[in-house]
Structure formats: C-alpha cells, structure tokens
Amino acid sequence: MLLLAAMVGCVQVEDRAVTLSNERNSIERTYELTKYLDHQLKEIKDTYLLYLGPPFSDPDFSPPRPNISSLAVPSAATRVDLWRGLENGARLAQNQRAYSVLLCAVRELARSTLCPYLQSSLLHFCSGLSGLLGSISGLMNALGVATDGHAPLTTPALSPRPALNDFTRKVEGFWVLRELQSWLWRSAKDFTRLKKRLRTFHNGAGHKPV
C-alpha cells in the first residue's frame, strides 16, 4: 500500500517536474532573448545617438526626463528588498507592462526617423521586442498569472498625442532608449531569479523560497 502511494507520488512529482522543466526552459529562452535584445540595442543606440547629433551623442549628456505617456513605464529601478520579494506573477506583470509601453514608444520612434537604415533597424528591433512580450505572456499563462493580453494596444488613448517640437521629440527618443536599456538589464536579473525560484519550489514543495 505504501509502495503504491509512493509510486503515485512519484508519478505526480514527475508530472510536476516535467511542467516545471518546461517552464524553466521557457524562462531560459526568454532570458536568452533578453540578452540578445540588449546586445542589439547597444548598436542601435549608438547609431541613433549619432543620428540625433551632439550633445545627445556626448557621453555624459542627460537631458531632463519628459513627463509624457510614452514614457509612463514602471521604473526599472527599484529598492533591492522590494525587488527580491516580488512574487513571480507580479514580477512578470511588471515586465509585461514595461515592454508593452516601450514597444509602442519604439515604433513611434521608428516612424519619425528620417534615416531609412536606422528606421529599418528600429523596426527589426521592434519585432524582437514583440517576441519578448509574447514570451512573457506565455510564461504568465503557464504559471497561471492573469495577463493584460493585448489590452494596452487596443484601448483608446487618454488624450490625443500633443504636437511636439523636434527637439523635445529627440529628448523623448533619447529617454525611450535609455529606459529600454534599463529594463533589458533588469529583465535579465528578473528571469534569473525566476529560474532560481522555480528550482527551489520544485526541490522542496511548500518550502519558502529565499
């Protein structure tokens, strides 16, 4: 009887192990995608800053951050203890919200770029970002977390986009790429943490993760 129970227990654990293993694979792939996009962004950012011209291309330049809807991302920067304590679902949700906003912002950036080569690089990057968003949504589904779905792209805007002057638009573009860079750095750490937490959960069911 005990043996039977143990066997059933074994099978259940195995099923769970397979599911968790799939999720860990997905997280690993999402992590790799994040690193790849981070690498791509470095090149695009350098070219884009040259396109904007000095002082944007100067190393220490930092204009004031515009307070506009296309930069209404949750801040990548956060207190260490809060970041560590983030529950898996909330962690993924923050990533999803950030990239939804940033994807839109980069598309707008691409549209208003005069240089055709840069425009196609940015659009290519957008498809990568779109893939990342898809991966995150997929992970959220697998872990049973409620997702935003495609709501951010279909609900109407709060107000029509204000007409910006070209300089302000440059500052906005500068900050979009900067936020994107921060988030890609942060996401790499987020996915590493997620992988660790899933492994801990698997090794000792009910064990409080560190």
Add this chain to the structure above:
Amino acid sequence: MDYSCVFPQQLDKNNSRNTSDAVKMALSISTLSLLILLPHALTSTSHLAVISPQDPALPIGSSLTVLCAVSAELGLAASSLYWTLNGRRLARSTYTVLSPTELSVTLHRLNGSQQQSGDNLVCHSDNGDVLAGSCIYVGMPPEKPDNLSCWSRNTKDLSCRWSPGGQGETYISTKYILKYKLRWYGKEKECQDYNVGQPYTCYIPRDLAIFTPYEIWVEASNQLGSATSDVIILDILDVVTTDPPPDVHVTRLGELDDQLSVRWASPPALKDFLFQAKYQIRYRLEDSAEWKVVDDVGNQTSCRLAGLKPGTVYFVQVRCNPVGIYGSKKTGIWSDWSHPTAASTPNSKRLQTGSCDPKSEEHNSTLRQELKQFFGWVRKHTYGCTNVSIKLYDQWRVWLQKAHKTRNLVLQSGKS
C-alpha cells in the same frame, strides 16, 4: 503606414482587482525607489523655458536670431544662461539680454546642418542643465534629379534609378517621389518601394501595361524647395532584361587540349514570349583578372571555345539579352552574368608522364633496384614491417594514378 500608439489605460473590470493591486505596488515601489541601476534623473515640468523659433529651416549662409524665454518660477536670471550649438558653447558676444527672463543669440553665416535630424541649439542654465532646445535645419533646396533610367525584369515589373543632381548633398532631409502615368491616359501614380538595395532607386512590382508608353519622372522636395526631373517616355517592352541563363555546363571535347564546349539553357521566365535571345560568353584563366568576351554567339545555346591553353583551369560565364521581345525594335538590356563555371583543358600529350617513354624506363629500373634493396634491409632490421616489398610500392603507384584521374573528372563535370 500608421503607427499611432495608444497607451495603457484603465483595464477592463475583469482585471481591475489585480490591476489596482499591481498599481498600488508600482506606486509604492516608485515612491520608495532608491536608484540602483540609474543615476538620479530629474523629472521636469513640461516648460522650464520656451525657445522660438522652433525647428526653423534656412538656406546655407543665412543668419538667425533665437530667443530663450525662461519660466519666472525658476528664479533664473537671463544673464546667467548660455547657449550651445551641437554641444559647443557659443560665444557670449553673440548673446543679447532682452529682459530678466529672455536671452537671445544671433548666428551668422550658417553652415549646412551637421546631421539630417537638425542642428541642436540648446539653452542652458548656468550649471549646465538643459532648459529647452530647438532643431535648426540649414541646407539647400534640391537640384533637378537627372540620369533617370528604368528597366523591367521579364516584363513583369519596373525598377528605376536616378541621380540627385548637382552636388547631391542638400544637408537636410530630401524626399524623392517617382511618378508615372500611361502617356495617353491621365491618371498619375506614385512608386512606393524606395531604396531597395541602393539609394535613389524605386521598384514598381506589378500592374504595368505593355504596348503603351509610360511617362516617368522624379520629384524632389525638402523644406527649402522642390525640383522635378525631365520626363522620360518608355515602353516596358523596350527595356526588358532577364535572368542569367541557367544550367551552364562546360565540358572537354574528347582529347582536344585547346578547346572546351559550353552549353546552357535559355532563361525559363521568357519561354512564353516571342523573342530572339542574344547571348554573350566570357572566360578567363583561373589566376587572371582579364576576361575574354565572345560576342557573336547569336541565339544558339551552345558554343565551342577554341585557342585555349592545355592543362589549364578556366572560368566561364554566360549572359542573355532578350532582343526584339514581342516585336520590339530596340535592343534589350543584358542580364547579369551567370555564376562562374570552372573547367580544365586536358594536359598536352607531350607533357604526360607515361611508362612508354624509354628514358623514364631506364630511370625506373634503377629506382626499382634500389627500392628492392631498401625494403630487404627494412624487413631485416625493423619489427612489424614484414609486408614491405616492391609489390606494395607498385600498388601505391596504381593508387596514385587512379587518384589523379578522379580529380580531373571532377573538374570536367563543370562544378561551379
């Protein structure tokens, strides 16, 4: 292409509870945030200062006066502000203080813009903070585009190319639109696919009529003016080119050591059209950069190259011109050359090493004697070499000849 974006709004009520929790968390994170990834970023109100004019466009050599009006709340004196243009500080002698909150700068004899996105003219507070900026576009109106030429691939599409005219540099973003219309029917159309591979090109993929001429021209425009090229008139059938001939094979002609036979197929895309193809062949030695062209190939799909060097590798290419397509009187446009195909002429008989030559026989017998003696010694004085004999040596020679033959066969089959 419309990329108008919409931004996250209040989510629908199914998710509202999760949303409000998440929003609360996001708010608490942002209010308690200690930046671990970024240096401290100053969040600004939308108007620290206002610059005018915004985004002006001017011809090269113009002068411009720009005003920076700083917000009174900041408590900054106009005399403490300074200007930079493309990151370089402008001399105070060019500034004028108009009021306690207004500072202007005058720029003379402006050069063409440093980047197409516009020169960056920025108004700074005394500690270097950016208060406001304006993009200045200094350039020239476009010159008349010229050298407009077009060609069609297999009568299906039309590609056009032009030059920008003059120096080709306007310093500001200049848009080129290729327009076309059927000569005797008024409706004007615009080409959509620009810079496919190269700048100043456009591609029209479909819906082109034949047997009726088109009028084609290019319109250039930027913020300072516009210009139109001359109109060219052409019939699609007069500017047809095609794909390079496929299945190019180069083979030896038996033992002839100074000739090669070249065979190819006519381009399949034009097989349904009435036309007489013209072909051209070119060939060169493997290690030479000089091509020899055979021009009088006519419309056959084979040719014999003569007067070649024996025992040499040649590279051969073929191209096609669809002449007289659908009765067009004009010469068409040559296709690209086919991929190079390699082949070698046979070695001249005199140079072939054979065992029938009496001189080499003599040499051989001395060699064989010596080898026999050597192998005998090896068998006596070494372990494990008991099979070494003159028989093994003969087997090796046969193997060597076979290996040479296979190598030649590979070259002959004309692998490119």
